[in-house]
Amino acid sequence: MSEDKKYIVEENDVIKVRTCAWSPPGDHPIGCGLFLHVKDGKVVKVEGDPDHPVTNGRLCPRCLALTEVMYHPDRLLSPMIRDRADRGKDKWQAVSWDEAYDLIESKVRGFWDEFGSQSIVTLTGTGRESTLYAPVYASSVLNTPNATTCLSGLACYGPRCTIADYHLGAGYPELDYAAYFPDRYDDPRYEVPKYLLIWGKDPIYANADGLFGHAVVDLMKRGSELIIVDPRVTWLATRAAFHIQLRPGTDVAVGLGMINVIISEGLYDKDFVEKWCYGFDELAECAAEYPPERVAEIAWIDKDVLIAASRAFAQGKPSSALWGLAIDQMKAGVQAGHCFLAIVAICGYLDIPGGVTLAMPSSFMGKWRYQAMKNVPDEIRALRIVDPDGKYAAFNSGGAMPGVLPDSLLDWLENENAPYKMKMSWWIGTNPLACMAAQPQRWYQALNTLEFTVAQDIFMTPSIMALADVVLPLATFAEHDGIVMPHFGRNTHFLGAMNKAVDSDTKSDLEILIDMGKRLRPELWPYESVSEFFTEQLHTTYDWGFEELKDEVVHQQHYEYRKYETGKLRGDGEPGFQTPTGLVELKSTIYPMFGEGALPYYEEPEYSLFTLPADVVEKNPLVFTTGGRNLTMFHSEHRQIPSLRAVNPWPRVTIHPDTAAEYGIEEGDWVCIESEIPQGKCVQKASLRKTLDPRVIHMEHGWWFPEQDGEAPHLYGAFVSNPNNLVPHESIGKTGYGAPYKNGICTIRKVDSLLG
Ligand SMILES: Nc1nc2c(c(=O)[nH]1)N[C@H]1C(S)=C(S)[C@@H](COP(=O)(O)OP(=O)(O)OC[C@H]3O[C@@H](n4cnc5c(=O)[nH]c(N)nc54)[C@H](O)[C@@H]3O)O[C@H]1N2
Ligand SMILES: Nc1nc2c(c(=O)[nH]1)N[C@H]1C(S)=C(S)[C@@H](COP(=O)(O)OP(=O)(O)OC[C@H]3O[C@@H](n4cnc5c(=O)[nH]c(N)nc54)[C@H](O)[C@@H]3O)O[C@H]1N2
Ligand SMILES: [Mo]
DSSP, X not given: OOTTOTTEEEETTEEEEEEEOOSSSSOOTTOOEEEEEEETTEEEEEEEOXXXXXXXXXXXXXXXXXXXXXXXXXXXXXXEEOOGGGTXXXXXXXXXXXXXXXXXXXXXXXXXXXXXXXXXXXXXXXXXXXXXXXXXXXXXXXXXXXXXXXXXXXXXXXXHXXXXXXXXXXXXXXXXXXXXXXXXXXXXXXXXXXXXXXXXXXXXXXXXXXXXXXXXXXXXXXXXXXXXXXXXXXXXXXXXXXXXXXXXXXXXXXXXXXXXXXXXTTOSOHHHHHHHEEOHHHHHHHHHTOOHHHHHHHHTOOHXXXXXXXXXHHHSSSOEEXXXXXXXXXXXXXXXXXXXXXXXXXXXXXXXXXXXXXXXXXXXTXXXXXXXXXXXXXXXXXXXXXXXXXXXXXXXXXXSSOSOOHHHHHHHHHOTXXXXXXXXXXXXXXXXXXXXXXXXXXXXXXXXXXXXXXXXXXXXXXXXXXXXXXXXXXXXXXGSOEEEOGGGGTSOSEEEEEOOOSOOSOBXXXXXXXXXXXXXXXXXXXXXXXXXXXXXXXXXXXSXXXXXXXXXXXXXXXXXXXXXXXXOSSTTOOSSOSSTTSSEESSOXXXXXXXXXXXXXXXXXXXXXXTSOHHHHHHSOEEEEEOOOOTTOOTTOOTTOHHHHHHSOSOEEEEOHHHHHHTTOOTTOEEEEEETTTTEEEEEEEEEXXXXXXXXXXXXXXXXXXXXXXXXXXXXXXXXXXXXXXXXXXXXXXXXXXXXXXXEEEEEEEESSTTO
């Protein structure tokens, strides 16, 4: 590397490469700033970058363990192929990149010719770097409209973004933590929020989608108080002014209760509502049916906390709010999100200093990804997999993340009479059997019907062992060039350069995309390098290119408040919001077109102690939630990383000590968690904590055991501790969005071992 590169500092025999992190290894696009210390062509140390304007040198343990990931003996370093007949067996054969590419190309061309390109589906996972490119594998290489994930109800981010589009016409509303400003909290334009309403989100541990969670701590130090809506006593909840410790899945009732207090006590922002909101009176009428007493009974909460928290939030001006995954992971996700946005809007906190930021219209990469869909000809796009009854018209009409509804793909694969046969899948950043898939055994069978599957990853996973025929070795962020975009363009406060620090024989998702694009649709892939590709993208918005970004490392974006007043939220440049009414839609004009209510309504979760027959409830008397994040694991990743696994050696089910005693369970016992409907079970280790209501338990997700037998049927134990064995399919919202990964019912019993 040459000395004129500003992102490189040489110190004695060590080169320090200034860069931003993304995935792999697992992470969301926070773009944490760091220096990779390189010696003799290897990364030897990771150090935080104090000059990164957002993360200021702070890093999580996963990033600090980077070298353990990169140089792990099990790391995939060569492409591998295996006979279809050997799926589930460890009979991989190492091949060169060209041999692997030749095989993939000939298979794809074969399926195109014989079955049509729609017979190929791409599957991706959460917002790793791969999610930027996964839809483009489908549209611009494989020529298929079928791109999706295995997550029922697309129950992550998709619901929130789509709801935000419908109600506000604006990307992803985010906590204003001055991330757009070089002087951050001291910028004269900024104001510290009085309260942070943190709803179904645990930002300290999750750092989700672009939010640097530790900013919440920064703001607490500057005086922000917290209102937490969460069934668990989290670290933040212990420091909160108000904790609404609700029963999992009752968020809509709580939301309507807060709206009720804010409106009935006249605490809303009358000026904002008058000028910028549609349907206020109807929302007020609907919330009037949810007085705090009723909500307290439904949600197992204290009505006085609900009332006091609602008052504090509405009166403490400005305040901000954060919505998390729990909103998506319930059947009523659309209604829960609707309530959340309505609370923020009627208090007047949208797009004001210290409130909630709404994205500046930005084109970088976003346009490219959406326009790429046009690379699939109309007649092939018309063949996209949809549900046969047209029930999920909202989803199929193309929400924030258009593609195939995962539940529809599962049905299609299981249906022998489906309109056409699926032949191939390409996985770009997912480990469905261990992590995403509800009823994972069903997905196992269904995906096994495919003739050919390609995956790329940094490690062997249970899903690849079970189902893939080709696996390509993926580069970590230290081994390739890239760009980090917090919130994927939906509220992107900066662009970060991922500067390659060391060489390897592995490739990034973008490199593989370009390589395969050149082979299969060369007319769409003229780029000679990743750098050339990024520069072309950057030139749609800026007068500088990728090499300049590499040197700058972090490029903060411009931001303006109150864009609804200046016409900057709408395509036509008029003041207002990009919705059919031009206003914040407290009453939706869109949902009724899809058979969904215009106003939020509360329904018990489908698997509820209060709606199922008495005999079922008697046998399944506990409510479960799942998937609260921790710092040492990103979904199913990191289980083979010694320093991280040592902190968190086994999957933990958290149980209140009184409940545990009733079931004869002690700290550290193996516990079988099982449900009758849907029928399923898993085993985790008891962690007894008074942090939950005694009627609620919490299970970790994403567990498998790299040290155990990888071959089928055990598959590294992917089904053993998997809470998704208890999560049904198609218990999804009327729009197709939202699924109950975080609310179900179950019972527990002590067992002797992990294997029950
Ligand atoms: N370290 C780490 N970070 C991650 C991930 C990871 O696996 N590990 N995963 C990433 C991904 S893909 C995502 S989507 C984000 C998710 O990150 P977040 O949006 O923060 O979501 P979770 O951490 O799943 O859960 C947030 C909180 O919701 C609470 N909760 C559970 N059930 C309910 C309920 O019914 N109602 C309410 N109001 N709250 C409930 C949980 O107790 C938990 O504290 O994290 C991302 N970041
Ligand atoms: N019960 C329950 N289940 C859940 C959740 C929950 O809260 N509760 N959370 C759900 C949520 S929100 C999500 S988003 C899903 C996540 O589910 P997935 O995204 O499928 O997560 P992983 O199982 O970790 O699989 C990701 C794989 O991609 C590899 N990888 C990492 N980075 C990259 C990259 O940049 N490119 C490529 N090609 N590969 C990469 C990793 O090594 C890993 O093997 O899980 C869901 N599952
Ligand atoms: Mo997610």
